[in-house]
Amino acid sequence: MSPRSFRLVALGFGFAFLYGPILWIVVFSFNEGRLVTLWSGFSTRWYAELLRNRRLVDAAGLSLTIAAVSASLATALGALAGFALARLGRFSGRGLLAGALGAVLTLPEVILGLALLLAFVSLDSWLGWPGRGARTIVAAHATLGMAYVALVVRARLADFDRSLEEAALDLGAAPLQVFMTVTLPLILPALGGGWLIAFMLSLDDVVLASFVSGPGATTLPMIVFSSARLGLNPQINALATIMVGIGALAVLAGVWLVHRMERGR
Amino acid sequence: MNRMMRRLLVALPAAWLVLFFGLPFALILQVSLSRAVIGQPPFTPLFAGGAFQGGLGNFALLLEDDLYLEAILASLGLAAGATGACILLGYPMAWAIAGAPRRWRAPLLALVALPFVTSFLIRVYAWIGLLRPTGSLSVLLQSLGLIDGPLALMPGTFAVAIGMTYTYLPFMVLPIYASLEKIDPTLASAAADLGARPGRIFWSVTLPLSAPGVLAGSLFVFVPAVGEFVVPELLGGPGTPMIGKVIWQEFFNNRDWPLAAALAVVLLVLLAGPIALAQRSQAPTARGLG
Numbered sequence: 151m152s153p154r155s156f157r158l159v160a161l162g163f164g165f166a167f168l169y170g171p172i173l174w175i176v177v178f179s180f181n182e183g184r185l186v187t188l189w190s191g192f193s194t195r196w197y198a199e200l201l202r203n204r205r206l207v208d209a210a211g212l213s214l215t216i217a218a219v220s221a222s223l224a225t226a227l228g229a230l231a232g233f234a235l236a237r238l239g240r241f242s243g244r245g246l247l248a249g250a251l252g253a254v255l256t257l258p259e260v261i262l263g264l265a266l267l268l269a270f271v272s273l274d275s276w277l278g279w280p281g282r283g284a285r286t287i288v289a290a291h292a293t294l295g296m297a298y299v300a301l302v303v304r305a306r307l308a309d310f311d312r313s314l315e316e317a318a319l320d321l322g323a324a325p326l327q328v329f330m331t332v333t334l335p336l337i338l339p340a341l342g343g344g345w346l347i348a349f350m351l352s353l354d355d356v357v358l359a360s361f362v363s364g365p366g367a368t369t370l371p372m373i374v375f376s377s378a379r380l381g382l383n384p385q386i387n388a389l390a391t392i393m394v395g396i397g398a399l400a401v402l403a404g405v406w407l408v409h410r411m412e413r414g415r
Numbered sequence: 416m417n418r419m420m421r422r423l424l425v426a427l428p429a430a431w432l433v434l435f436f437g438l439p440f441a442l443i444l445q446v447s448l449s450r451a452v453i454g455q456p457p458f459t460p461l462f463a464g465g466a467f468q469g470g471l472g473n474f475a476l477l478l479e480d481d482l483y484l485e486a487i488l489a490s491l492g493l494a495a496g497a498t499g500a501c502i503l504l505g506y507p508m509a510w511a512i513a514g515a516p517r518r519w520r521a522p523l524l525a526l527v528a529l530p531f532v533t534s535f536l537i538r539v540y541a542w543i544g545l546l547r548p549t550g551s552l553s554v555l556l557q558s559l560g561l562i563d564g565p566l567a568l569m570p571g572t573f574a575v576a577i578g579m580t581y582t583y584l585p586f587m588v589l590p591i592y593a594s595l596e597k598i599d600p601t602l603a604s605a606a607a608d609l610g611a612r613p614g615r616i617f618w619s620v621t622l623p624l625s626a627p628g629v630l631a632g633s634l635f636v637f638v639p640a641v642g643e644f645v646v647p648e649l650l651g652g653p654g655t656p657m658i659g660k661v662i663w664q665e666f667f668n669n670r671d672w673p674l675a676a677a678l679a680v681v682l683l684v685l686l687a688g689p690i691a692l693a694q695r696s697q698a699p700t701a702r703g704l705g
Contacts, residue, residue, distance in 0.1 A: 153514070153613065155571065156507070156511075157507075157510070157511035157514060157515070158511075159462075160508050160510070160511045161438075161508060161511045161512070161523070162528075163504075164505075164507070164508040164584070164588075165526060167504065167581065168526075168530050168581070168584065168585075169585070170545075171538055171541035171542055171581070172530065172538065172541065173531060173553060174541055174544060174545060175540075175541045175544070178544065178551070184581065185549075187506060188554065198543030221452070227427065227428045227431050228428070230424050230425075230427050230428045231428035231429075233424065234424050234425045234428070238421055238424070238425065241421070243425070243426060243429060244525070247425070247428070247429055247432070249435050249694070250432045250437070251432070251434070252690075252694040253694075254436060256639070256686075256690045256693050256694070257642075257686075258638075258639060258640050258641065258642020258643070258644075258659060258682065258686070259644065259689070260642055260643070260644050260659045260662050260679070261443075261642060261662075261665060261679045261682060261683060262439075264442050264443065264662065264666060264675055264676065264679050265439030265442065265443045265679070266435060266439050268442040268443060268446055268672075268676070269434070269435065269438045269439035269442055271456050272438075272442055273427055275437075275456065279545075289435060290433075290435070292435075293431070293435045293436060296428065296431070300428070303629075306503070312522065340704065350531075350532070353534070354534045354535050354536060356536055356645060357644055360667075361666075363600065371534070371536050372545060374516050374534075374536055374540070374648075375536060375645070378536070378540045378543065378649055381543070382540075382543060382544050382547075386537075386540060389542075390533075390534070390537040390540065390541070393504075393533060393534055393537060394533045394537070397532035398532070400532065401529065401532055
């Protein structure tokens, strides 16, 4: 086989593997029959049933709220941590901070979930706070998300041309002014990207949420997971297709924004 | 920047991590030394009446029952298998992208990372529909006459391996690509000028120079795969007792928090080395993703 055709085969096979299952879900969400795996005609009935399913719609609302709040918290905390690691040079506890963030990134979720739950239970018995529910899920997701945000912000700051800030200082700008007019606009894409990553992580997480949630707070992934355990359900296919659609739209919007910004320069 | 500001900058994220990372892990250690009781919380305190009450009973139990050792070995084996499969699939993809015309590389890389935009849970769910005996793959292969009976992969270990390979493949492709892209192309042409054939150039120039990428990718796949819970729970049956699943069952089904904590400590110790290695090779990949 020539190198060129080997390359095409490798990419063709790899992308078929990566995208085949996603395509399958989208196609079969429009299947008429209840048997998810056998095609029996086009229909949108599962979308209609999905929208009538109160439990799912409520869980989706809760998940979106938790994701938005925890992503914002994660962005604030992660930006501070990333900035400290990239810019403050040596400070005491630097290694600990970097190590803890790295550990959050790599540890299995089951361990992190169990550890966080133990902390919430203990805090609750000492202080009578925070209980267990949406609040604890937000704290768990913010912890996970901040590690990703810190990574992205730190990488962005490491790549960035410091002479821009120095020039602004030389021209007489106050440090805060330099931060607001030079540094912040340059790291804004990293903050936006980090927020989006944290948001998606939260919206996707079932393990941490299952550990730290209490009776009243059931997120969308928890419902999807428990119904997937029982087998296939055409409503979940419809839900999945909607989520794939939203993801695709978000990516297109991102690409369009980047193009516009580049043309504007 | 003045000292006050600097302190404040570090203090906020540090305080958060002490509360939601340091404290939780101290507690996991503590609970792993306690005993399970029926109550709230369902474990004994370490100090009662001023005396130390803890013990290594949970760890002894882990050694006594073969179930736990089997789960640990199965997890390590499956994670290693998934890592190998990711290398076999991901290396050619990374190599093909690195050799593609320059303007194609960014979009191809984006296509590799794009599945992350869709929910991980949903992508694993899709494999249930594809792999189970009455699933679409089974129907397709039977109608093509390639297999006689229904496909008997799910639930099972092989299905879990496919699911994990699928989930973690992008983690392998991106670091390998990053290391292939850095190789100086003049090295390959020098080898060719000296008479080496394309195969020889690959084995003695390209492959060794891309080894750091393969190592980084392997760690990014292996570490999360060992502790994976969702994939074995959905695609594997009771016959695949992976450690992540056993921790989950001890915690949720048996309500034995101390035993679950002890298992988590064992898993932590097992993964400490690979995690430390992975942290060292993290920075370049982060740049690729950001």
